[in-house]
Amino acid sequence: MATSSPSVFLLAVNGQIEGANFPEYDNLYCKYCYVYGHDWAPTTGLEEGITQITCKSSHSHRLIWNFPLETTFKSTNPYGWPQLVVSVYGPDVFGNDVVRGYGATHIPFTPGLQTRTIPMFVPEPTWRLQKFTSWLLGRRPEYTDPKVVAQGEGREVTRVRSQGFVTVSFNIMTKDMKKIGYDTGPPVPSNTQSATPDR
Amino acid sequence: MAELHIIGQIIGASGFPQNSLFCRWGVHTGGAWRLLSGLKEGQTQVDIPQIGEMAYWSHPIDLHYGTKGLQGWPKIHLQVWHHDSFGRCQLYGYGYCHVPSSPGHHRISCETWRPLGSWQEQLAQTFVGGGPQLRNPDLIYSGADRYRLHTEAMGTVELELGVIMKNFDKYGVEN
Numbered sequence: 001m002a003t004s005s006p007s008v009f010l011l012a013v014n015g016q017i018e019g020a021n022f023p024e025y026d027n028l029y030c031k032y033c034y035v036y037g038h039d040w041a042p043t044t045g046l047e048e049g050i051t052q053i054t055c056k057s058s059h060s061h062r063l064i065w066n067f068p069l070e071t072t073f074k075s076t077n078p079y080g081w082p083q084l085v086v087s088v089y090g091p092d093v094f095g096n097d098v099v100r101g102y103g104a105t106h107i108p109f110t111p112g113l114q115t116r117t118i119p120m121f122v123p124e125p126t127w128r129l130q131k132f133t134s135w136l137l138g139r140r141p142e143y144t145d146p147k148v149v150a151q152g153e154g155r156e157v158t159r160v161r162s163q164g165f166v167t168v169s170f171n172i173m174t175k176d177m178k179k180i181g182y183d184t185g186p187p188v189p190s191n192t193q194s195a196t197p198d199r
Numbered sequence: 200m201a202e203l204h205i206i207g208q209i210i211g212a213s214g215f216p217q218n219s220l221f222c223r224w225g226v227h228t229g230g231a232w233r234l235l236s237g238l239k240e241g242q243t244q245v246d247i248p249q250i251g252e253m254a255y256w257s258h259p260i261d262l263h264y265g266t267k268g269l270q271g272w273p274k275i276h277l278q279v280w281h282h283d284s285f286g287r288c289q290l291y292g293y294g295y296c297h298v299p300s301s302p303g304h305h306r307i308s309c310e311t312w313r314p315l316g317s318w319q320e321q322l323a324q325t326f327v328g329g330g331p332q333l334r335n336p337d338l339i340y341s342g343a344d345r346y347r348l349h350t351e352a353m354g355t356v357e358l359e360l361g362v363i364m365k366n367f368d369k370y371g372v373e374n
Binding site (some may be wrong): 037119186 | 361369
């Protein structure tokens, strides 16, 4: 029986949420989830998760999670390529859990080790009184669904404040993309740094 | 028909006089190109950076084009605006760049420029803001009639664009 050309390709994601750089905040944990288009479906692995709570040590200002990401997706179409959405939470002065940043990045599509530094931002209240009451009550503006961070529509009227970075590293493998006819370019030379370096 | 996927994001901008910035972007193509999925224009959020001076938008771009010809290769055009605390918007720069023509990940720095008015307009601009804007935004990515403009350099917009191509080799295109 002759093998027919495949119509479905696979994307295997092996990576980790390495850590974060938030100069003003400590004792943070991170929630992640994947956002993808209608043609995509996860086949194995977890779609979302929560890391441990980490704090800065006396000799380093970095926050380290070293949290594993292992998921495989299948699709017929690169449109809607999966994005990793990351949200970081931490305690405020009064002990309430507040959001410290949202961010998203596309999963790379070339095989090899790639690092992404994701800038994290929070929605910003417009009025000074609102800023004060939200600080007092521990209720910062939050997104009802963090997945909106992965979309481009509806951002026109939001004001945000970027206040940190999360570093994620990915090892990507794809299967059958070339057989279907997609050219994703040369594999990445070892240890490519992307986005801005940590500050 | 050959297909092109543009998957990436507008990372942010730096080098502008003030920080509270947003960006209006769009993708322009020739007549042979057809947008199959995705939004080809949009506006980012307004970012007020807390650390450093670079404003970060992380605005996702996911476009799927089908084409029958190489002419009119997609171009991304950008307008960077400043949103101040009173809610007024002021133009800070225009810029454009071609979508890379080889598959893979690309990091692009797009330089921007702003039209310069007469010395009276520049003086007024330092005090109350504002300034001349292009009447026809097509001039951002076309070369016709540019010789009439006098402009000044503004900051840089960083983009990360990934390109996936399909069937281009079947039509004989080498890359």
